[in-house]
Amino acid sequence: MKILPGSNSGFTLLELIISAVIAVIVFMGVLNTSTFTCRQITLYVERYNMYSQIDLALQDMQARLPAAVEIAANSILDSSDPDDSKTRFTFQGESDIFRITPDNLADNARYTYEIDPANNLVLRKEVNGNVVTTVLVEGKFLPEVHFGWDEEPNFLKITLTARSPRKQLSGLTQQIAKVEGVRLWFINAVE
Amino acid sequence: MKKQGVTFIEILVSLVILSLILSAVAAALFGGFRMLKQAEFKSRAMGIAYFKMSQALSKTYSGSLNNTTVPQLWTGFNDTEAEFFWSITATPEESDKAHIPYKNITVVCSYAIKNPDGTLDKPREVRLSNIIPYPYIHSRSKKVDWNETTGNYPLALNASQSDRPDPADFKDILSPEVISFNFEVNKDLVVLYNLAIEHEPDFADQEPPPGNQTVYTECLMDNNAIWGITTRTPIISQPFINNALVIQNVSAEPHTLQIRWCKDPSKGKVKLRSYEITVLAYENITWIQ
Numbered sequence: 460m461k462i463l464p465g466s467n468s469g470f471t472l473l474e475l476i477i478s479a480v481i482a483v484i485v486f487m488g489v490l491n492t493s494t495f496t497c498r499q500i501t502l503y504v505e506r507y508n509m510y511s512q513i514d515l516a517l518q519d520m521q522a523r524l525p526a527a528v529e530i531a532a533n534s535i536l537d538s539s540d541p542d543d544s545k546t547r548f549t550f551q552g553e554s555d556i557f558r559i560t561p562d563n564l565a566d567n568a569r570y571t572y573e574i575d576p577a578n579n580l581v582l583r584k585e586v587n588g589n590v591v592t593t594v595l596v597e598g599k600f601l602p603e604v605h606f607g608w609d610e611e612p613n614f615l616k617i618t619l620t621a622r623s624p625r626k627q628l629s630g631l632t633q634q635i636a637k638v639e640g641v642r643l644w645f646i647n648a649v650e
Numbered sequence: 651m652k653k654q655g656v657t658f659i660e661i662l663v664s665l666v667i668l669s670l671i672l673s674a675v676a677a678a679l680f681g682g683f684r685m686l687k688q689a690e691f692k693s694r695a696m697g698i699a700y701f702k703m704s705q706a707l708s709k710t711y712s713g714s715l716n717n718t719t720v721p722q723l724w725t726g727f728n729d730t731e732a733e734f735f736w737s738i739t740a741t742p743e744e745s746d747k748a749h750i751p752y753k754n755i756t757v758v759c760s761y762a763i764k765n766p767d768g769t770l771d772k773p774r775e776v777r778l779s780n781i782i783p784y785p786y787i788h789s790r791s792k793k794v795d796w797n798e799t800t801g802n803y804p805l806a807l808n809a810s811q812s813d814r815p816d817p818a819d820f821k822d823i824l825s826p827e828v829i830s831f832n833f834e835v836n837k838d839l840v841v842l843y844n845l846a847i848e849h850e851p852d853f854a855d856q857e858p859p860p861g862n863q864t865v866y867t868e869c870l871m872d873n874n875a876i877w878g879i880t881t882r883t884p885i886i887s888q889p890f891i892n893n894a895l896v897i898q899n900v901s902a903e904p905h906t907l908q909i910r911w912c913k914d915p916s917k918g919k920v921k922l923r924s925y926e927i928t929v930l931a932y933e934n935i936t937w938i939q
Contacts (some may be wrong), residue, residue: 472790478873546879605726607726609705610705611705611708611709614705616701616726618726618727620727630691631683631686631687632690636694636697636726636729637694637697638697638698638700638701638726638727640701640704640705640708642708
């Protein structure tokens with residue numbers, strides 16, 4: 460048999476095995492990186508949703524609460540306890556927040572901010588017996604809301620927290636917390 | 651045939667370079683996590699500072715802080731991963747030209763992240779500043795209603811008096827307290843007073859008072875100057891006396907305001923059923939050049 464000149468190219472079995480191992484390591488690294496990146500994106504998107512919903516809830520409270528003309532008895536805060544807070548707040552306010560008519564009760568609505576059985580933070584608006592429920596923060600974020608007072612009887616302190624159901628990356632906190640102050644124009648929140 | 655390949659030294663150098671690149675990437679990655687955590691807690695501290703600033707700004711100028719509070723621990727979040735301390739400083743200042751006072755409010759919220767071993771990281775802080783301006787308008791008012799037993803009977807004048815009664819004949823309406831004020835800038839005052847009166851004729855004379863029987867009122871500032879005009883109101887036709895007068899450029903120092911009245915003529919009695927006096931004080935702007 461005649462051997463052709465220059466035909467010594469090829470791979471030995473050992474080289475193939477080593478290159479295969481290296482390729483597996485590289486692909487595992489790439490796979491981990493992409494999985495990690497996808498998980499990061501998911502977490503950030505979820506975190507953005509949580510912040511957005513909390514901001515929406517607080518803005519809604521900022522818009523409706525100042526014009527409250529009556530607070531339900533079970534929502535009035537205790538003046539002797541500076542740490543008193545409620546997780547459910549019911550009040551009578553303007554049905555149209557852009558038309559403030561404190562002397563005209565006919566155009567008012569009854570509002571309630573509370574956590575419903577599905578753990579959603581909801582706003583219930585009742586006008587003439589009709590109740591409309593709006594979800595402000597989804598229940599999957601396990602929101603908690605506390606209505607308290609701080610120093611002044613007409614100044615509400617609203618603390619809103621939400622918790623991500625996913626395990627967070629190192630450095631990110633599981634819980635998001637925000638606090639907002641609302642000054643009531645016509646009524647005190649403290650008895 | 652020439653054999654090509656990589657020497658051992660080249661492999662070592664490439665491995666060193668690769669490890670340097672990977673370590674830089676890892677440092678950026680884990681540093682990013684740390685920065686995220688810092689940003690999260692900074693956001694919370696900013697929320698606390700904003701809340702405290704809102705609370706400070708919701709108070710009136712006179713009811714707001716005048717000093718610095720001791721740093722206080724914030725317990726609203728039940729946070730186990732960081733500690734937040736807040737303090738408020740209120741510094742009274744004055745504008746340069748018009749010397750109008752205002753309060754410079756600064757809220758500082760410092761926070762320290764808890765390490766896994768329980769110790770606290772280096773504290774950081776966020777700071778917000780705002781001002782509470784001196785109110786452009788102030789108001790003072792007094793309102794009194796009397797019952798049958800506490801009627802106020804002014805001193806009667808003789809019918810032969812001149813067209814203006816003697817100052818000694820006037821009786822103070824605001825007794826014993828006057829309306830007092832001490833604003834920090836010059837003010838223009840608008841004084842509005844409403845009196846509700848009732849005429850009680852003598853037993854011998856049950857007729858209603860004739861049309862020329864009147865009640866005099868005047869406004870006195872600091873017990874030595876009469877402002878506006880001395881008004882004269884017929885009793886028969888006007889059981890309510892409503893007057894308004896303007897006093898300009900009242901200086902920034904303590905002042906008192908008194909409303910006085912008397913009746914002309916001497917027959918019958920006039921009861922003051924109620925009065926309401928309102929003083930609106932606007933900032934005097936004559937300093938504008």
